[in-house]
Amino acid sequence: MKKTWWKESVVYQIYPRSFQDSNGDGVGDIPGIISRLDYLEQLGVDVIWLCPVYESPNDDNGYDISNYQAIMNEFGTIGDWERLLQELHGRGMKLIMDLVVNHTSDEHPWFVESRKSKDNAYRDYYIWRDGKDGKEPNNWASFFSGSAWKRDEATGQYFLHLFSSKQPDLNWENEKVRREVYDLMTWWLEKGVDGFRMDVINLISKVEGLPDAEGDGKYNFGGEFFMNGPRIHEFLQEMNREVLSKYDIMTVGETPGVSPGEASLYVGEDRGELNMVFQFELMDIDAGPGGKWNVTPWKLVDFKRIMGKWQVELDGKGWNSLYLNNHDQPRMVSRFGDDGEYRKESAKMLATLLHTLQGTPYIYQGEELGMTNVKFAGIDEYRDIETINMYKEYLEAGRAEKDVMASIYSKGRDNARTPMQWDASLHGGFTTGTPWLKINPNYKEINAEEALRDPDSVFHYYRQLIELRKRHEVIVYGRYDVLLEEDERIYAYTRTLGEERLLIVLNFFADPVTFELPEAVAFDSYERLIGNYAWPEEADPRRLQLRPFEAQVLKLN
Ligand code: ISL
Numbered sequence: 026m027k028k029t030w031w032k033e034s035v036v037y038q039i040y041p042r043s044f045q046d047s048n049g050d051g052v053g054d055i056p057g058i059i060s061r062l063d064y065l066e067q068l069g070v071d072v073i074w075l076c077p078v079y080e081s082p083n084d085d086n087g088y089d090i091s092n093y094q095a096i097m098n099e100f101g102t103i104g105d106w107e108r109l110l111q112e113l114h115g116r117g118m119k120l121i122m123d124l125v126v127n128h129t130s131d132e133h134p135w136f137v138e139s140r141k142s143k144d145n146a147y148r149d150y151y152i153w154r155d156g157k158d159g160k161e162p163n164n165w166a167s168f169f170s171g172s173a174w175k176r177d178e179a180t181g182q183y184f185l186h187l188f189s190s191k192q193p194d195l196n197w198e199n200e201k202v203r204r205e206v207y208d209l210m211t212w213w214l215e216k217g218v219d220g221f222r223m224d225v226i227n228l229i230s231k232v233e234g235l236p237d238a239e240g241d242g243k244y245n246f247g248g249e250f251f252m253n254g255p256r257i258h259e260f261l262q263e264m265n266r267e268v269l270s271k272y273d274i275m276t277v278g279e280t281p282g283v284s285p286g287e288a289s290l291y292v293g294e295d296r297g298e299l300n301m302v303f304q305f306e307l308m309d310i311d312a313g314p315g316g317k318w319n320v321t322p323w324k325l326v327d328f329k330r331i332m333g334k335w336q337v338e339l340d341g342k343g344w345n346s347l348y349l350n351n352h353d354q355p356r357m358v359s360r361f362g363d364d365g366e367y368r369k370e371s372a373k374m375l376a377t378l379l380h381t382l383q384g385t386p387y388i389y390q391g392e393e394l395g396m397t398n399v400k401f402a403g404i405d406e407y408r409d410i411e412t413i414n415m416y417k418e419y420l421e422a423g424r425a426e427k428d429v430m431a432s433i434y435s436k437g438r439d440n441a442r443t444p445m446q447w448d449a450s451l452h453g454g455f456t457t458g459t460p461w462l463k464i465n466p467n468y469k470e471i472n473a474e475e476a477l478r479d480p481d482s483v484f485h486y487y488r489q490l491i492e493l494r495k496r497h498e499v500i501v502y503g504r505y506d507v508l509l510e511e512d513e514r515i516y517a518y519t520r521t522l523g524e525e526r527l528l529i530v531l532n533f534f535a536d537p538v539t540f541e542l543p544e545a546v547a548f549d550s551y552e553r554l555i556g557n558y559a560w561p562e563e564a565d566p567r568r569l570q571l572r573p574f575e576a577q578v579l580k581l582n
Pocket residue numbers: 085088089125168188224225279281317352353354411438
């Protein structure tokens with residue numbers, strides 16, 4: 026397997042709106058990020074992934090871009106951005122930008138032109154169709170509720186929007202669109218960015234004819250007609266040839282609905298496409314038949330099966346990205362751990378998993394503090410368009426408000442978007458003004474200042490894990506072998522590289538449990554590398570009494 030810097034890196038994801046406000050307007054900004062770089066350097070992360078900071082009317086918090094070559098006023102200036110890049114590079118850190126090119130904002134000049142008339146020079150930059158029998162051109166549902174089509178007054182035609190109606194989909198069939206995208210990517214690369222995270226990049230190629238989706242809803246999920254579409258690999262190979270291959274950068278594609286087999290087409294080292302993809306199988310583990318809002322309990326055996334499949338199938342072929350939460354997902358400690366009594370223990374246990382699998386770990390801001398989900402009193406306190414649209418749709422369909430709020434509490438995207446908790450002062454040190462989204466009321470106990478002070482904090486544990494990775498190649502490149510696959514409470518595996526072998530044992534639950542090492546795993550001596558509980562002198566790796574959410578990493582000799 027080829028060795029490269031991005032395999033050996035740890036990425037930290039910043040959601041700029043919620044990271045640090047520098048001027049009291051309640052909105053995080055780039056100068057705010059710069060003021061916190063010492064903190065990130067202390068944590069030890071190598072790469073910062075910045076969620077969109079481009080000009081945007083913020084219908085979907087920057088994922089609706091109206092100018093790809095300008096910084097959103099609220100976030101600062103291009104000068105601020107250049108200073109950020111310089112400051113990061115000065116610290117030996119790298120910066121990757123979010124590339125959102127499945128769609129633009131409807132306020133982007135291309136769309137403003139496009140909607141004017143059927144013969145406008147930009148008409149074909151987007152996907153326009155006539156209605157059918159006075160209805161939408163097909164029955165596809167938008168990811169954000171309702172139809173994926175909107176009728177536009179000027180011409181009476183409909184445009185496609187897989188996300189909000191202010192996020193029209195670009196027409197990648199049009200060569201000019203692809204050229205524009207490659208040019209804007211080159212523009213940022215020439216400015217010195219170190220790569221891209223590509224938003225829903227596997228949705229850019231749609232099946233010709235845009236056929237109706239199956240299902241008996243008014244609108245139905247049409248994924249089979251736009252996920253991993255017919256020309257996706259051709260487009261990505263072209264992008265790679267025209268742009269990516271000319272720079273020493275890293276790329277990670279966000280790819281909902283991709284299996285490990287499909288993933289190897291995106292990230293296969295001989296394919297000339299991307300370096301990594303974000304898989305969604307794990308994120309879908311608690312989704313019921315009706316989708317993500319229909320929360321169903323997850324099982325550890327499924328969790329292990331999914332992670333293991335990705336570990337094994339990509340080994341030696343491509344590279345995994347590792348994440349347990351991000352700006353679209355609930356907080357990992359609330360979802361897969363315990364955000365009450367064992368918050369710290371379970372945050373560290375999950376961190377141990379994240380940092381000891383094969384792949385590049387992605388930490389989402391606040392995860393290193395063990396930040397948790399939030400329960401606001403009512404829908405008025407929420408800001409996320411997906412959440413608000415779903416709330417309206419479900420209430421109209423007759424669901425009980427209480428049940429809808431329960432779904433939001435466990436799955437809503439604002440769980441991850443509450444401001445960073447820096448200290449115990451009002452609004453957690455995030456802003457001196459009124460935050461755009463309320464802070465989680467637990468900021469007085471859970472905050473960075475407190476975590477830095479406490480040698481036993483989740484933060485310092487992350488710091489140690491990141492350090493450990495730099496010292497042991499086996500953590501980065503080693504082969505993964507699962508143990509006790511059918512165990513319902515313990516996740517255990519080994520990692521092997523040449524002579525070096527690690528044993529990782531994780532108790533996923535609050536009940537104590539005994540771990541029995543399979544005989545096949547033989548060793549003469551061992552060294553404990555890290556764990557979230559002290560290692561008792563009498564402990565024996567062959568038979569370990571695991572405490573609630575205990576995690577231990579041993580080097581076997
Ligand atoms: O958030 C989700 C979970 O329900 C997904 O459906 C999500 O919308 C999907 O993963 C795509 O996400 C990305 O593109 C969206 C944007 O809203 C998300 O923030 C972004 O990560 C549209 O640009």
